[in-house]
Amino acid sequence: MTLKLSIVVGNPKPRSRTLKVAKTLATELFGPLSQGAEVIDLADYRDEILEWPSAKMDAVNARVADSDLVIFASPTYKATYSGLLKVFLDRYPANGLSGLVAIPLLTGADHAHAMGPTVNLAPLLVELGAVIPGRGFYFVIGQMDRMEEIVKDAAEQYAADLRRVAAVAEMLPQLRGLQKGMQH
Amino acid sequence: MTLKLSIVVGNPKPRSRTLKVAKTLATELFGPLSQGAEVIDLADYRDEILEWPSAKMDAVNARVADSDLVIFASPTYKATYSGLLKVFLDRYPANGLSGLVAIPLLTGADHAHAMGPTVNLAPLLVELGAVIPGRGFYFVIGQMDRMEEIVKDAAEQYAADLRRVAAVAEMLPQLRGLQKGMQH
Amino acid sequence: MTLKLSIVVGNPKPRSRTLKVAKTLATELFGPLSQGAEVIDLADYRDEILEWPSAKMDAVNARVADSDLVIFASPTYKATYSGLLKVFLDRYPANGLSGLVAIPLLTGADHAHAMGPTVNLAPLLVELGAVIPGRGFYFVIGQMDRMEEIVKDAAEQYAADLRRVAAVAEMLPQLRGLQKGMQH
């Protein structure tokens, strides 16, 4: 059994610090398993992301939707996720992220927009059918020098939350009969 | 291993239809296990819920916080959860619902406020540390004659979402060492 | 022509710093006109606010609804307005605040919940029919020593925003015929 892990970054500038934070979170959460994570840097798709139809974009959207866990990361623009990330998510039909666990991650200049991941990005991902294991993660970009430590704490919280949900799932009566699991 | 299941209802009128919907959801989710569910009908605590300190309220708050899964249900007032439910939740300290899985449930007169559970009640519960397994649940009260069928569909979706999270949790590297599980 | 100005404070503790901030905002906005402002400290109504029917509460609700401008102020509890304030607002029927201008004001311990007035309290007041002249106002309670200066800046912004809307209103074609104005 393997884990299909993806990282989607909605920063118009490629190789951003937001991407680095997201990768670190994946590593802290899943250790060596995270090495196979697919990284979608939406900056690489700016020419194509507003085209319909687009076989190239369809393929990217499909790979993300086929993941078990996806970290959706974006800088904070106007107190919420970037338009670039929204354009990518708009390409999905209703329930297009059904069947995956998603972690909303926003980076920002200060704490003033710390509610963004929980009140803006999380509901958007939930609308698409994803399940969020706890809070959204907000990272103040000025704390890059302590980034690994802060991300490690967040990862431990997500791990605890994931296990807590798993413990409840074990109590579901029809568990064995209906379990779908991961078939990758 | 047992499941500690609670239902909190924020309707100022006791024995509401909102309470009935919440109970049905518990039954559809956990079958016979749901029979031990504790029901907190906040209408019964109107005299005490705005008193500080209150040993009686402290005991109720503690029992809810000690649950594995809680359905928080309320009628829709002004497009969101009732003030009565908020008064109850305000009694918790920061992270007062940490360690539990919560399902947000709002009933309403029509579909106009269908976003309420996901954009209002879910972020409130998440702020307190709860994990929400998927969407919030909105029930149009005029559909009481089809209630069991609608709730059954919602329960199946929650069950699928809980298992999906459980499958991801199994991939966490330190699972055995750190698992806390349910000790009730 | 007079201004009917009210202040509603949703802090369970009476005579709070939140109340003081709201009063200062009224003074900075309207100068001597603010001296006739009616202050509703909801802490004084804790015994009655969850009773139905209540002639006493009906009278308070009616006086607030009859105002031209109301400052709705609350401490931040769980990243949003207090349950006490919500209980008061829940007593209104649909559109119960139609016909008034409202300023949402939340005080908080730090900047982490600075989005609360705009994403939580403002939409609640708008749902009731109020018009919000600009941003919600968030005040970090640790800055009480600089409170007057900070509130003065906010008041100037609200004044500028009110005038901006007034300038647009002047362009409405049927202005003279339909104007209702203030008849107090």
Added chain:
Amino acid sequence: MTLKLSIVVGNPKPRSRTLKVAKTLATELFGPLSQGAEVIDLADYRDEILEWPSAKMDAVNARVADSDLVIFASPTYKATYSGLLKVFLDRYPANGLSGLVAIPLLTGADHAHAMGPTVNLAPLLVELGAVIPGRGFYFVIGQMDRMEEIVKDAAEQYAADLRRVAAVAEMLPQLRGLQKGMQH
């Protein structure tokens, strides 16, 4: 004195019904004055809107920001405004819409997302410094045959709300000294 009125439409498909609804709202609000309204159909800028720098986009952004009143209209995608509209708004610096009155307008397939204009689009515009005169406007696209009637009702409500705010603005003590008005 003239009114500078703009309409911004965030539908990736040009000449959409959303655009038609927005134009009708402008006409119902301002009558003949609305004929000079500038319409920005963002579908026409898909090739350029994700480019930085872009003199062409800068010019469009500047014209919108220089308006007195702007209707920001979008179809509902994933329960909120389109990514295309967000990409356009992301191009503004902080407070980039300061000094204008904005009406948030979302069209949608049914009533399930009727809260979107008020809980999602309005806070976004407010974050940029705009003032919203009342509720966001949600239009169910299946009601195009009754569109003019529905939009007329909404326009009357906005007109009443604008006048209400204007009446409060008249009570501001320093009105004459500081008034900026419209200088176009």
